[in-house]
Amino acid sequence: KMESIDEYPWNLTYKYPINGKKLVDYVLLAEFDIDTGSTLRHKYPNEIIGYKDDYFAENMLPDGAHNRDKDYNYILLNRDKILLESDTTINESINNDYFLYGVNIVKTKFDTSVRRGAIVKAIAIFSPYHFIDSFIDVLEEALDNYFINSTFDVLENLYISLNNLTSGIKLPNDLERCLMRRGVVFDQFSKPISAYLPESWYQTTSLSYNNKSFDIIIPLYRSLNEFGNINIIKLIQIFGESIMRIYHGIITNQRVLFVGYNHAASDIAQIVLSSVALVSPPINTITRVYAYANFSDLSFLEVPGYIAGATNPMFQQKDSWWDLLCILDLPNNTAIVYNKDEYRNDDKRNQSTASTKSSNNINVYDDYSHVRSDSKFISNVISGININNLNEYWVKQQFYDYTTSLCRILVDNNNHTNTENYNEESKRLITNNIARCMILNSSTSYSSIPT
Numbered sequence: 001k002m003e004s005i006d007e008y009p010w011n012l013t014y015k016y017p018i019n020g021k022k023l024v025d026y027v028l029l030a031e032f033d034i035d036t037g038s039t040l041r042h043k044y045p046n047e048i049i050g051y052k053d054d055y056f057a058e059n060m061l062p063d064g065a066h067n068r069d070k071d072y073n074y075i076l077l078n079r080d081k082i083l084l085e086s087d088t089t090i091n092e093s094i095n096n097d098y099f100l101y102g103v104n105i106v107k108t109k110f111d112t113s114v115r116r117g118a119i120v121k122a123i124a125i126f127s128p129y130h131f132i133d134s135f136i137d138v139l140e141e142a143l144d145n146y147f148i149n150s151t152f153d154v155l156e157n158l159y160i161s162l163n164n165l166t167s168g169i170k171l172p173n174d175l176e177r178c179l180m181r182r183g184v185v186f187d188q189f190s191k192p193i194s195a196y197l198p199e200s201w202y203q204t205t206s207l208s209y210n211n212k213s214f215d216i217i218i219p220l221y222r223s224l225n226e227f228g229n230i231n232i233i234k235l236i237q238i239f240g241e242s243i244m245r246i247y248h249g250i251i252t253n254q255r256v257l258f259v260g261y262n263h264a265a266s267d268i269a270q271i272v273l274s275s276v277a278l279v280s281p282p283i284n285t286i287t288r289v290y291a292y293a294n295f296s297d298l299s300f301l302e303v304p305g306y307i308a309g310a311t312n313p314m315f316q317q318k319d320s321w322w323d324l325l326c327i328l329d330l331p332n333n334t335a336i337v338y339n340k341d342e343y344r345n346d347d348k349r350n351q352s353t354a355s356t357k358s359s360n361n362i363n364v365y366d367d368y369s370h371v372r373s374d375s376k377f378i379s380n381v382i383s384g385i386n387i388n389n390l391n392e393y394w395v396k397q398q399f400y401d402y403t404t405s406l407c408r409i410l411v412d413n414n415n416h417t418n419t420e421n422y423n424e425e426s427k428r429l430i431t432n433n434i435a436r437c438m439i440l441n442s443s444t445s446y447s448s449i450p451t
Helices: 053-060 132-148 153-163 174-182 232-251 265-276 340-345 370-386 392-414 424-441
Strands: 026-033 037-044 070-077 100-110 118-127 202-209 212-219 256-259 289-293 307-310 324-329 334-339
Touching (some): 026 153, 037 153, 070 132, 070 265, 070 289, 118 132, 132 153, 132 202, 132 212, 153 202, 232 370, 265 289, 265 307, 370 424
Parallel strands (some): 289 307
Antiparallel strands (some): 070 100, 100 118, 324 334
C-alpha cells in the first residue's frame, strides 16, 4: 500500500473535514433493562432531532443479540437530506441537515449472578462520512470500557478522540474514484503497475483512544453507497445465477427483502450491503437501504424499492410487503429467491431446503429477454472467480461496467441517439435490455443515475 498521500498519481481534490463538519456527530449508548426492555441510556452531545429514543434502542439491540457475544449493524438517518460528500454539495454552505451513516456494535456479557443471566449493551456513532465503519474497532474498545466503567464520560471521551483525528484524510471526487477502480496506469508513471490497482487506494492513519493506538484504514475508492463488509463473491457463492434476480429487482425499483431467521444482524447487513454494491455505483441507492429492519419501525415499507434485511421470519409471511423475497440459510451458504407467485404456490416450502432451490429458482425471471444478457454476464463472472481466481475488485468492476452499459442504453434512448453504427454486441445488449431499461426509466432509480 502507498505509504503517503504524496505517492498518489495526482493530488486528490478535497480533504476532510468538509465544511468544518466533524467526523462524528453523535455517540449513543443503549442497553437491555430487565424491567423496561431495550433502553437508550445515553446520547452525546445531545439528542438527534426527528428520532425517538425507542427507535435507537430497538435498532441498537437487534433480535437475538443476547444469544451472541458480539454483533453489529448499520443505521442510516436523515435519508431525505443531502450527502455531505457529494460532488454537487461539497462546496456549498450547509447547516446540520445532512445524511448520517451510523455503525452500531452490541456485546453480551454472560453472568449467572444477574437476572436473565446476561448483560447486553450497545454503542453507536453517527457521521456524515461514509467510511464510518473504519472505526468499528475503536467503537468496540469504547463499549468494553463502558462495561467496566458505566459512565457518561465514556461517550464524551470517544466523541472527543474521534473528532481529534486531524491527519488530513483525502476525499476523491467521483471521477477520481472511477479511475481508482480501474487502476491508473500510464507509461509516464515509474511505479510498478500494482501500485495503481484498487487495492492500493487506501489511506492508513492512526487514532489514539483509551491509551491505545488504533490503525484506521479508509478505502478511498469506495462510492458514497458503499460501506460495511461488502463481499460480492460470497453473495454469488450463496445465490449462484439467482443473484441476477436480485440485481434486476434493485435496478427496477422492486422491494427486495432478505430474511435470515436466527441470523446475526451483521450477517444480514453484509448480504444487504453486498447486494446494493451490485448496482451502486453507478446507480445511487443509499436512501432506500435498510441493513436491519424490525417490527418496531415499519416506515421503510413506505419507501419505493427498499432493500432491507430482517431476522424475524414474520416479515416473509407478509407477501404484500415485498416484491422479491430472499430467504437466507447462511450457515449452509445457501438461499432461496421468491417472487410473490412463487412463494404463494410453493406448497412444499416448509419442507424444502435452501440448498435445493438456491441456483435454479428462476423460472418466472426466465420469461424476460434481458435474462439472456444476464446469464451470459454472470456465467463469465462465475468463470472468472472459479477458473481464473479473480478477486473481489475484478468482480465489482464487472458489475459496474454492466450496470453502466444499461444506463447508457437508457440515456441513448431518451436522447434519441442513432445506434445503427453500434457493433453487433452492443445492438444485442440494447435489444435484450430495452424493456428493462424502460422500467428503470420510470422508477426512482433513474433520477439517481449520474449524467
